[in-house]
Amino acid sequence: MTENRPSGFANPWLQLGLNIICVVLYELLLKTGAKSTADLSQTWSWTGITGLASPLIWLAIVVIILDLMIWLYVLKYIPLSIAFPLSRVVDVLVPISCWLILKEEISPLRWCGIGLVIIGLAIVAKPAARLEERL
Amino acid sequence: MTWWSFVLILVWLATFVAGQLFFKRAMESSGVTGFRNRNTIAILSAGIVLMTISFFLNLGLLQRFDLSYLYPFQGLSIIIITMMAAVILKEKLTWRLTIGTLLITAGVVLVSMS
Numbered sequence: 001m002t003e004n005r006p007s008g009f010a011n012p013w014l015q016l017g018l019n020i021i022c023v024v025l026y027e028l029l030l031k032t033g034a035k036s037t038a039d040l041s042q043t044w045s046w047t048g049i050t051g052l053a054s055p056l057i058w059l060a061i062v063v064i065i066l067d068l069m070i071w072l073y074v075l076k077y078i079p080l081s082i083a084f085p086l087s088r089v090v091d092v093l094v095p096i097s098c099w100l101i102l103k104e105e106i107s108p109l110r111w112c113g114i115g116l117v118i119i120g121l122a123i124v125a126k127p128a129a130r131l132e133e134r135l
Numbered sequence: 136m137t138w139w140s141f142v143l144i145l146v147w148l149a150t151f152v153a154g155q156l157f158f159k160r161a162m163e164s165s166g167v168t169g170f171r172n173r174n175t176i177a178i179l180s181a182g183i184v185l186m187t188i189s190f191f192l193n194l195g196l197l198q199r200f201d202l203s204y205l206y207p208f209q210g211l212s213i214i215i216i217t218m219m220a221a222v223i224l225k226e227k228l229t230w231r232l233t234i235g236t237l238l239i240t241a242g243v244v245l246v247s248m249s
Contacts, residue, residue: 034197051194064190068183072162080159081220081228085236088213091206091243113245120238123231 012077015070016086022067023090024097029060085124092117140199143192144208150189152215156223157182163224210243 006012033056051057074083092114099106106114161179168175196205217236221228 030194031197034194037198051191051198057194068186072158072179075159075162076166079220079226080155080224081217081226081232081236084155084216084220085213085232085239088210088239088243091210091239091246095246109248110246113242113248116242116245117239118242120235120240120242123235123238126231126235 006077012074016074016078016083019067019070019074020087020090020093022063022070023087024093026060026063026067027090027094028097029056029063033057033060082124086121088117089121092121140196143196144205147189147192147196148208148212148215150185150192151212152219154182154185154189155216156219157185159220159224204247206247207244210240210247213243214240 030051033054034051036056037051037054071087095106095110095114157178161175161182164172164175164178170176193205214236217228217232220226
């Protein structure tokens with residue numbers, strides 16, 4: 001927090017947004033890839049190494065490396081205790097995108113959970129806004 | 136097998152949390168001394184090794200369990216990381232941040248239970 005906040009594309013909050021998009025993308029890629037390569041009879045399957053047989057996993061790894069660089073950049077400017085809870089907006093975005101794109105059902109209880117996450121994010125976002133003033 | 140899975144989930148969480156803390160430390164260090172510094176590189180490498188272990192364990196767990204079963208544990212990582220950031224990295228933890236983090240965690244658990 002010793003440096004001035006970069007503006008434009010280098011804005012750490014914008015980068016946090018990009019990080020979130022990357023996470024949603026690679027979570028979906030990983031699940032699809034892991035499912036297609038699941039063979040629990042193999043000795044080493046618990047290490048997840050068998051997942052490497054899927055090209056989707058490799059694509060996910062590329063996204064993860066990109067995401068890692070973005071995330072490190074975010075951490076340079078934003079405290080971990082604020083950036084990490086905010087980044088968990090993906091826990092809302094993943095089920096919602098499944099609902100919108102894959103037409104999956106979302107139960108009332110699940111909507112309640114999504115609501116709680118959004119309220120929590122709003123509360124965490126307030127100290128984040130204060131931090132922004134200090135930057 | 137369930138006992139073994141529980142251990143795997145614990146190690147997955149622990150490596151993930153530790154990796155994040157190492158990343159933050161490395162970036163703090165890079166802000167002071169730059170990226171050429173041996174210390175920065177060492178901390179960053181440790182973070183990357185931990186995250187790689189965590190990544191493959193996650194993959195192994197995904198092959199075994201539904202994403203919705205594993206999600207509550209991922210939700211736990213939010214509260215653990217926030218607390219660790221306060222304790223180890225000495226980040227300022229306000230009541231507001233604590234309550235917000237708890238609500239996010241509760242929400243993630245609800246989403247995965249339903």
